[in-house]
Amino acid sequence: MKRILFFLFTALTIAGPAHAGIDETINNITAPIASFIGTVVFFKVPIAGANLPLVVLWLVIGAVFFTFYMGFINLRGFKHAIALVRGDYADPNSAGEVSHFQALATAVSGTVGIGNIGGVAVAVTVGGAGATFWLIVAGFLGMSTKFVECTLGVKYRNENPDGSVSGGPMYYLTKGFEERGMVGFGKFMGTFYAIGIFIGALGIGNMFQSNQAYVQLNTVAGGALDGYGWLVGLILAGVVFAVIIGGIKSIARVTEKVVPFMAVFYCVFAIIVILMNFASIPAAIGNIFSGAFTGEGVTGGALGALIIGFQRAVFSNEAGIGSASIAHAAVRTDEPVTEGYVSLLEPFIDTIVICTITALVIGTSQVADPNFAGDATGVAMTSAAFERQISWFPVPLAFGALLFAFSTMISWSYYGLKGWTYLFGEDQTLQTVYKLIFCAFVALGCVVQLGPILDISDALVFLICVPNILGLYFLAPVVKREMQAYVAKLESGEIKKFKH
Amino acid sequence: MENVVLLAVDGSDGSDRALDHAIARAKQGGAKVIVAYVIEWSPYSFNTPEENATRHKRRETEIERANTEIVAPALAKLQGQGLECDGVVRHGHPAETLIEIAKECGAAQILIGRRGHSGLKSLLFGSVAGNLIQTAPVPVVVVP
Numbered sequence: 001m002k003r004i005l006f007f008l009f010t011a012l013t014i015a016g017p018a019h020a021g022i023d024e025t026i027n028n029i030t031a032p033i034a035s036f037i038g039t040v041v042f043f044k045v046p047i048a049g050a051n052l053p054l055v056v057l058w059l060v061i062g063a064v065f066f067t068f069y070m071g072f073i074n075l076r077g078f079k080h081a082i083a084l085v086r087g088d089y090a091d092p093n094s095a096g097e098v099s100h101f102q103a104l105a106t107a108v109s110g111t112v113g114i115g116n117i118g119g120v121a122v123a124v125t126v127g128g129a130g131a132t133f134w135l136i137v138a139g140f141l142g143m144s145t146k147f148v149e150c151t152l153g154v155k156y157r158n159e160n161p162d163g164s165v166s167g168g169p170m171y172y173l174t175k176g177f178e179e180r181g182m183v184g185f186g187k188f189m190g191t192f193y194a195i196g197i198f199i200g201a202l203g204i205g206n207m208f209q210s211n212q213a214y215v216q217l218n219t220v221a222g223g224a225l226d227g228y229g230w231l232v233g234l235i236l237a238g239v240v241f242a243v244i245i246g247g248i249k250s251i252a253r254v255t256e257k258v259v260p261f262m263a264v265f266y267c268v269f270a271i272i273v274i275l276m277n278f279a280s281i282p283a284a285i286g287n288i289f290s291g292a293f294t295g296e297g298v299t300g301g302a303l304g305a306l307i308i309g310f311q312r313a314v315f316s317n318e319a320g321i322g323s324a325s326i327a328h329a330a331v332r333t334d335e336p337v338t339e340g341y342v343s344l345l346e347p348f349i350d351t352i353v354i355c356t357i358t359a360l361v362i363g364t365s366q367v368a369d370p371n372f373a374g375d376a377t378g379v380a381m382t383s384a385a386f387e388r389q390i391s392w393f394p395v396p397l398a399f400g401a402l403l404f405a406f407s408t409m410i411s412w413s414y415y416g417l418k419g420w421t422y423l424f425g426e427d428q429t430l431q432t433v434y435k436l437i438f439c440a441f442v443a444l445g446c447v448v449q450l451g452p453i454l455d456i457s458d459a460l461v462f463l464i465c466v467p468n469i470l471g472l473y474f475l476a477p478v479v480k481r482e483m484q485a486y487v488a489k490l491e492s493g494e495i496k497k498f499k500h
Numbered sequence: 501m502e503n504v505v506l507l508a509v510d511g512s513d514g515s516d517r518a519l520d521h522a523i524a525r526a527k528q529g530g531a532k533v534i535v536a537y538v539i540e541w542s543p544y545s546f547n548t549p550e551e552n553a554t555r556h557k558r559r560e561t562e563i564e565r566a567n568t569e570i571v572a573p574a575l576a577k578l579q580g581q582g583l584e585c586d587g588v589v590r591h592g593h594p595a596e597t598l599i600e601i602a603k604e605c606g607a608a609q610i611l612i613g614r615r616g617h618s619g620l621k622s623l624l625f626g627s628v629a630g631n632l633i634q635t636a637p638v639p640v641v642v643v644p
Contacts, residue, residue, distance in 0.1 A: 087543050092600070096559040096591030098552045099543035106549050163557030249548070256546045330552035414549045 023229045026447045035455055051300065055462035056310050059320045062469040063141035066148050069476055070483065074143035074344055080490075081341040088497045089338070097332035100342045107327040107343065109259045110205075110411030111350050113404045114212040115316035117266075117397075118379035120358040122454070125377045127308025128298040129284070129366070130291025132359040134309025139351025142319030143344045148472050151340030151479045152176065153325030154333065167329020168415070169322035170194040170422040173471040176478065189467045190422065196464035197323065197419035198434065203457030204315060205323075205412020206438060207445030209405035210236050211453050212379045214446040216401040219380050220394050233446030237439040239406070244413050244435045252410050259407045262400045263354065269386070269393060270357045276389040277364035284363035311458065314465075316355055317347040321461055322468040323415045335495070337482040361385045378450050413438050503531045506607035508598050508628070510537065511570045514613025518643040519574050522611050523581050531608075532584040535574045536601050537566045541591035563589050595631035602638060610640045 157167030177186025218225040295301030365385040373384040571587040578585040
C-alpha cells in the first residue's frame with residue numbers, strides 16, 4: 001500500500017498539470033461511441049410519454065413469467081434456501097467440497113458492488129423516490145429468474161479433465177438445446193452468450209466499478225484528483241493486473257474475505273444514518289409508495305419510475321444476465337435444483353436488503369433537505385447523504401467502494417474469461433490477451449464520465465440477457481421437472497436433514 | 501464399549517509422541533487404534549470463483565497428501581508392532597470432527613499430542629486438545 005501511495009505521489013509531481021487534459025481527450029473520443037451503442041441496444045418504444053427500452057421489457061416479462069411458472073418459488077423456496085445455506089442438508093461425507101454457503105457468498109460478492117451504493121442513487125435521481133419501489137419489485141421477481149438460471153448452471157456444467165468445473169449460460173444453452181435435438185441452435189446461442197459475456201464483462205463488472213471507485217476517492221480527496229482519472233485508473237488496473245495476470249492470488253483472497261465484512265459494516269452504518277434521520281422516515285417511505293404510482297416530477301410518470309427501477313435493479317442483482325450461474329456452478333451437489341434455491345437469496349440480499357437500505361439513506365436525507373447533494377449523483381450522492389449525519393463516513397465509504405469495486409472486477413474478469421475460453425479454448429496466451437484487455441478497460445473506466453459508461457454498460461448487459469432469457473424459456477420445463485422431483489424426494493423423506 | 505482408541509495426528513512431534521503412547525496403550529490392553537487426521541475446513545468461508553472451480557480436485561489432493569504423508573506412516577508403525585489399526589482423513593472443524601469420528605467408531609478414549617503453544621498463541625488460534633477436553637464425550641489423553 002505504501003508503495004502504491006509513493007508511486008501515486010511521485011507520478012502526481014512528475015506529471016504535473018500538463019497531463020490533466022488526458023482525461024478530457026479520452027472522454028471526448030469515447031462519448032459518441034458510447035451513445036451510439038446505447039441507442040442501438042436500447043431501442044426505445046415511446047409509451048404514454050415514457051421511453052420504454054425493449055430490453056427492460058424483455059427482462060420484466062421473463063421475471064414475471066418465471067415467477068408464475070415456478071409457482072412463486074421466490075416466496076415458497078425462501079425458507080428451504082436458508083436451511084440449505086445453513087448446511088442442514090449437507091452430507092458430512094462431502095465435507096471439504098464447495099458448500100452452498102461458499103457458492104452463494106462468492107456469487108454475492110461478485111454481485112454486491114458499486115451498483116448497491118451508486119446505482120441506487122442514479123435510480124433515485126432519474127426515476128424519483130418511486131423508482132425504489134419498482135427496484136424492490138424487480139428484486140423480488142428477479143429471484144425466480146435466478147432460481148432458473150442457477151439450477152441450469154449446475155445441471156449442465158462441464159467437468160474438465162483437470163478436475164475443475166466450468167458452468168454458466170454458454171454451457172446450459174449448448175447442452176440444453178442439444179438434449180432437445182437442436183444442436184446447431186444450441187451452439188449458436190452458446191456462442192452468442194459467450195461473446196456477450198466477455199464483452200459485457202468490460203462494462204458492468206469493470207468500467208462502471210472503477211469509475212465510481214475513482215469518483216468516491218476524488219470526493220474524499222476534496223477534488224485533488226480532478227483530471228487524474230487516468231492515473232488512478234492505471235493504478236487500479238495495475239492491481240487488477242497483479243491479481244489476474246501476475247497470479248498474486250493473495251490480494252483476491254484477502255478482498256474476498258474483507259468484502260462481506262464491509263457489506264455488513266455498510267449496512268450497519270446505513271441503518272444508523274436512517275435512524276438519525278428518524279423524523280424523515282415516514283415521509284421517505286410515503287414518497288417511495290406515492291412516487292411509484294404517480295411518478296411525480298419524473299419523465300414518463302409512474303412508468304418512467306418503473307423503467308428506471310427495473311433497469312437499476314437488474315444492473316445490481318444481475319438476474320437474467322446469467323453471470324451468477326457461472327459462480328454457482330462450482331457447488332457440489334447431487335441435486336442441481338438445490339443451488340437454484342440458494343441463489344434465490346442473492347437478489348434478496350443484493351436488491352431487497354442492501355439497495356433498499358441505500359435508497360432509504362438517500363430518501364430520508366432528501367426529505368430533510370431536498371438539495372443535500374447539490375448536483376452530485378451516483379456514489380457521490382450516497383456519500384453526501386452519509387456525510388450529512390456522520391462527517392467522517394465518506395472516507396471508509398471510499399475504502400469500501402474501492403473494495404466492492406475490486407471484488408466485483410475480479411469476479412467479472414473470471415466470468416468474462418469463462419466466455420472467452422468457451423470460444424477460444426484454454427490456450428494460456430489467448431487468456432492473457434483477454435486479461436490485458438480487461439485491465440485496459442479498468443483504466444479507461446476512471447477517465448470516461450459516468451453518463452457514457454452507464455450507456456455502454458447497460459447496453460452490453462442487456463445484450464447478454466437476450467440469448468440467456470430466450471434459452472431460459474426453452475429450458476424452464478427442465479427446471480420445473482427437477483424441482484418437482486426434488487420436492488417429492490423431500491416430502492417422501494428420501495432427502496433428509498443431517499442436522500436437526 | 502469396544503476396545504478402540506482414537507489417535508488424532510497432525511504430523512507434529514507431539515503427535516509422534518502420542519503415537520508412541522498409543523502403541524504402548526494398545527499393546528497393554530489389546531486395543532484397536534484409529535488414526536485420524538482432520539484437514540481444517542469450514543463450509544462458511546469466503547472464496548474466489550477460481551478457488552471454488554478447482555476445489556473438488558484440491559480436496560482430493562489434500563486427502564491424498566494427508567494419507568500418504570501423515571496417516572500411512574503412523575499406520576505402518578502400528579502394523580509393524582502387530583497392532584490392529586485403521587486410518588481416517590476428513591475435512592472439518594478439528595475438535596468437532598474428531599468427536600464425530602470418535603462416536604462413529606465407538607472409541608473409548610481419544611489420544612492427542614500437545615503442541616506446546618504459549619498462552620497467547622493458543623488464545624489466538626485455539627487449541628484442538630483444549631477444545632477436545634472441554635467437549636469430548638469420552639476421556640481425552642493429552643500426551644506432552
